[in-house]
Each structure stands twice: as structure tokens, then as C-alpha cells.
Amino acid sequence: MAITRDTSQRRLQIRELVHQQGSVxxxxxxxxxxxxxxxxxxxxxxxxxxxxxxxxYGGAIDNNAIGGTLSEPAYESKRVIHLEDKRRIGKRAAQLVESGNTIVIDSGTTGIQLAEALPNIDITVVTNDFGVLSALAPKPNIHIIVLGGELRRKNMAFYGGLTVDALDAIQVDKLFLGVDGFDLERGITTHYEPEAVLNRKMVEAARKVIAITDSSKFGKVCLHRIVPITSLNTLISDAETPDDVRQASRHLGFELLLA
Structure with a gap:
């Protein structure tokens, strides 16, 4: 009987965890x-x-998350949660940027930390993120191309047909892709459909696709899929990256860098 009670209690706690976190x-x-x-x-x-x-793959997902009802955190809270991890990831990502590169920095708070960490060298940065633009503006050696469009205040980034069309004539060396959800089976996902459309266009324009995310996004799934995990060349995350993601980097062939 003790085992039955323990099993029941454990399953109840797992149920609570998956509702709180979106995945386990x-x-x-x-x-x-x-x-x-x-x-x-x-x-x-x-x-x-x-x-x-x-x-x-490697766990389970809250049915509400699969249905797309996993709520998008407020921009102000995203700026501060896991901030130290994001800073380390941004600094590690900045080490991959070389003089003469043309890069895209996707919208997101980790992308802002990458922009903060970039040295003031001769590079071109393409972005649709207002925070990335603000971080780069004081660095005069960095050439900035802003993808215009309609400002979405929920995450302070630009989206829409104008934003997507601006990428038609651009080829870049590296894309630093932000992540809302990262699931080995369902791929990289986002809360906002126009962002998924734009991100897929960014992937097409880039020679190398680098995902930058803290480990809280692993196992989470949002409604709109961007690309499968196999589209990545590199993943940069923190030391809490789970074993299944570490193993997948070897099996699926993407480089894993821990900050």
C-alpha cells in the first residue's frame, strides 16, 4: 500500500509540474x-x-502548451528572468562574430544580451528588435540594418510583410535565433505566427543558424513552428542543458556550446 500511495503522490506532483512549467x-x-x-x-x-x-521525446508536454495556450510572458519579466544565464550566452555568442561578418540578431531578450556583448568592430547587424537596435546604437563601427514594419509592443520588435520582404535581397553569414520553445521532436517554436514566418525567412538567408537560449526553454512547445532541430548548425545554452539535448547534438549533428 505504501508504494501505491507514493506512486499516486508522485504522479500528482508530476501533474502539477507539467501544468506549471508547460513540459517535463x-x-x-x-x-x-x-x-x-x-x-x-x-x-x-x-x-x-x-x-x-x-x-x-525525452519527456512530456502539457496539452495546453500543444494547443498554443501556453501564455507568452510579459516583455518586462522576460528582460529579467534568467538574466545571468542570458548574459553568459550572449557573451559566448559574441565570440563567434568576426570582423567583416554580416549577421542577423533575432528578436528576444537573449539577442539583446548578444548585442550588448558585441565588440565595436566592423560588422553588419540586421535586426527587427528595438532592444538590439538600442544596444548597438552607441557602437559606431557596427553597421546596422533595421527590418522595418509594424511594431509589436508585446516584445518590442517589428513584424509584417514589409519586414519579411526586406530579407529578400539579403544574404548573411550567421543568424542568431531566439527561442520560445525548444523540443527535440517538435522543433523550435514561437508564440506569434508572424515571428515564425519572419524567422523562417531569416533561416533561408543565413549560411549558419545559431540558436541562443537558456535551458528553461527546453521541452517547451508553442503553437507556431519555426524550423526542426535539424536546421540548426549550433546551439548555445547554459550549464543546465539536459542530457537528452546534449545527446541530440551528437546524434543530429549540431554543435553545442555551453556558456
Whole structure:
């Protein structure tokens, strides 16, 4: 009976975690509850059969997240959460930029940290993000190209047909792609459809695609898919990157850099 009670309590806690976080990972749950990976997988199968979540590679996702109802955090809160991780990731990403490069910095708070970390050297930066523009403006050696369009105040970035069309004549060395959701099975996703459209255009224009994200985004899925994980050349994240993502970097062939 004790085992039954423990199982029931553990499954209740897993249910609460997936609702709070939007997703859970098998390895993290096994460590948290001190049980085997097989036990956690059995728990997730049971909860999925109850309609509480959907199984995904390496874990499970809240059904609300798959439906696109995982809410987008407010811009002000995104600027400060996981800030130290984002700063380290931005500095690591800046080390990949060489004099003479043309790069795209996607919208997002990690992209702003990359812009802050860039040295004042002869490069061209293309962006649709107001915060990235503000960070680069005091650096006179950096040539800035702003993708205009309609300002979305929810994340202070420009979107729309004008923004997408501006990329038609541009070829860039590197794209630094921000992430709302990163799931090994469902790919890189975002809350906002025009952002997904724009990001796919950015991927087409870039010789190298580099995702920059803190580990809180792993296992999360938003409504609008940008690209599959196999489209990445490089992923830059923090030391909390889970084992399944580390293993996928070897199996899927993208470079993993930890900040």
C-alpha cells in the first residue's frame, strides 16, 4: 500500500509540474523523485492516457502548451528572468562574430544580451528588435540594418510583410535565433505566427543558424513552428542543458556550446 500511495503522490506532483512549467523531462523527474527512468516513463504513460499531457521525446508536454495556450510572458519579466544565464550566452555568442561578418540578431531578450556583448568592430547587424537596435546604437563601427514594419509592443520588435520582404535581397553569414520553445521532436517554436514566418525567412538567408537560449526553454512547445532541430548548425545554452539535448547534438549533428 505504501508504494501505491507514493506512486499516486508522485504522479500528482508530476501533474502539477507539467501544468506549471508547460513540459517535463524524464531524466529531471527521475532525479527529483529518486526513482528509475523506467518508473518515470510509466508515470508519464499513465498521465498521458488520462489526457493530462502528451508524451514527447525525452519527456512530456502539457496539452495546453500543444494547443498554443501556453501564455507568452510579459516583455518586462522576460528582460529579467534568467538574466545571468542570458548574459553568459550572449557573451559566448559574441565570440563567434568576426570582423567583416554580416549577421542577423533575432528578436528576444537573449539577442539583446548578444548585442550588448558585441565588440565595436566592423560588422553588419540586421535586426527587427528595438532592444538590439538600442544596444548597438552607441557602437559606431557596427553597421546596422533595421527590418522595418509594424511594431509589436508585446516584445518590442517589428513584424509584417514589409519586414519579411526586406530579407529578400539579403544574404548573411550567421543568424542568431531566439527561442520560445525548444523540443527535440517538435522543433523550435514561437508564440506569434508572424515571428515564425519572419524567422523562417531569416533561416533561408543565413549560411549558419545559431540558436541562443537558456535551458528553461527546453521541452517547451508553442503553437507556431519555426524550423526542426535539424536546421540548426549550433546551439548555445547554459550549464543546465539536459542530457537528452546534449545527446541530440551528437546524434543530429549540431554543435553545442555551453556558456
Amino acid at each position: 523531462q524524464v531524466a529531471a523527474l527521475a532525479h527529483r523523485f529518486g526513482v528509475s527512468l523506467q518508473t518515470v516513463r510509466k508515470d508519464l504513460r499513465y498521465l498521458a492516457a488520462c489526457g493530462i499531457m502528451t508524451r514527447a
